Structures are given as structure tokens and as C-alpha cells.
Amino acid sequence: MSPKAKSFEFTGSDRFVIEERLGAGGMGVVYSAHDKLLNTKVALKTIRSPTSELLLRLKNEFRAMQDVRHPNLVSLGELFEADGAWFFTM
Numbered sequence: 001m002s003p004k005a006k007s008f009e010f011t012g013s014d015r016f017v018i019e020e021r022l023g024a025g026g027m028g029v030v031y032s033a034h035d036k037l038l039n040t041k042v043a044l045k046t047i048r049s050p051t052s053e054l055l056l057r058l059k060n061e062f063r064a065m066q067d068v069r070h071p072n073l074v075s076l077g078e079l080f081e082a083d084g085a086w087f088f089t090m
Contacts, residue, residue, distance in 0.1 A: 010046045013082035018044075027054060035089070042077065046087040055086055062088045 010031060012018040019032040019041075028047040035042045047054040059079065066076045077089030 010044070010085050010087065013080070013085075015082075016042070016044060024048075027057060043074070043090040044087045045090065046085060050084055050086065058086055058088070 009021075010018065010029065012033065015037050016033045016035055019034060022030045022032055022043065024030070028045055031044045031046065033042055033044050034040075045058070047058050062076060062079050069075065074090045079088045080086070
């Protein structure tokens with residue numbers, strides 16, 4: 001991460017209520033959340049900082065995996081932006 005990139009914790013959105021932080025890696029953080037629109041539990045993968053490089057990586061990961069279906073793999077939902085925070089649902 002560049003020295004100018006600002007890291008932040010995602011606190012949720014109008015639709016998603018964060019329940020707990022599940023884990024973190026070099027690119028971002030995964031949270032357990034409640035989807036108020038669908039009334040279901042989801043995982044949200046976020047990026048640590050809104051840099052163009054990390055946003056491109058998040059979008060590429062989502063596009064590469066969105067059509068993959070297998071009983072042993074998590075299914076991806078939607079890609080979102082809320083108040084400058086980018087994330088996708090699983």
C-alpha cells in the first residue's frame with residue numbers, strides 16, 4: 001500500500017449491517033453481514049483502501065469468479081459501491 005493510501009474499516013451501508021470481522025489479507029477484509037433487502041446472512045469482501053489498483057483487482061476477482069458454480073465453492077452475489085467503499089457479496 002502506498003504511503004498516501006488511506007486504510008479504513010468498513011462499517012456497513014443502508015443495506016448491509018456488519019455483524020463481525022471474519023478475516024483479512026493483503027488486499028482487503030471479509031465481514032459477516034446481514035443483508036436487510038434479502039433478509040439473509042452474507043459475507044462481504046472489501047478492499048483496505050480505495051486505490052485504483054486495488055479496485056481493479058477487486059473487480060477482476062469478482063468478474064473471474066461470478067459464474068463459477070460448485071458445491072464446494074462459495075457463490076458470489078453482487079458488486080457494490082457505498083460511500084466510496086467497494087465490496088462484493090458472497
